Amino acid sequence: MRDISLHILDIVQNSIAAQATIVEIEVCEDKIHDTLTISISDNGSGMDRQMIEKILDPFCTTRTTRKVGLGLPLLKAAAERSGGYIHIDSKLGKGTTVKAVFRISHIDRPPLGRLDRTIVSLIVCNPEIEYIYRHITDKGEFVLDTRDIKRKIEGISITQPEVLKFIGEYIEDGIRKIGGGVIS
């Protein structure tokens, strides 16, 4: 994966496969502690202990884990390569949270990439899922909740080109306003 926004797009695919209806994506740039944390939480089907343990091993592909494949191992490798780690929290029937921490100043940290494009892609492909995107920096917080958008555009689809265009620009603008989008 070329950047972190593509990892996020990829990890959310797991949430979609797990029949999530709400996906929360959080990006937190903490320059003081030199950490960039991303977290993806869903209300999908979740995993049991056994599966959580297996999921990070790309070579352990039993039938149940085949669906998940390389996405998480790739994210783990990217985080660890830049002095970070990943953490997975999951409850069967409740949902899953995947958290990845990167060291901002590490030379091997991938760029954050275009989160606006990741969110727009996710909305287009799965308009029925609600996304809550939260981006935090030391200057402030930007939040986009597709439920708010849908309320405002009642009667038309969120996949209308003008709406998607607006969402992309709104996110780009929001991230810029809080000085986010670390350091590509």
Added chain:
Amino acid sequence: MKSLEELEEIRKKTLESVNIRTDRKNTRVVVGMGTCGIAAGARPVLLAFLEEINKRNLNDVIVTQTGCIGVCRLEPIVEVYTPGEEKVTYVKMTPEKVRKIVSDHIVNGQVVKEYTIGAYEEQDK
């Protein structure tokens, strides 16, 4: 500065224009978004479809996704479903190829043979 209030205007405009929607059956563009597809560049391909469809005002085209199609080495892969026609699978997609597929195939009904999986496998032999 962008504000959610702008959506009100977009909504009004869209509601006024949406009435021109015809009974034509939808064409479906399905982009492979497995880890393989995303790593190979599925996102720019998906967004290129949106842009092209928007530019040409093709209200009856739906863009959606699927997981890994199973031929990871040929990603990004896109399948085009036109009602009454056989599915067409395009491989090794790029935003440039998207523009040609939209104009030749989706608008004018001519499959872009050289980008299809069949043409690709033929060359590869």
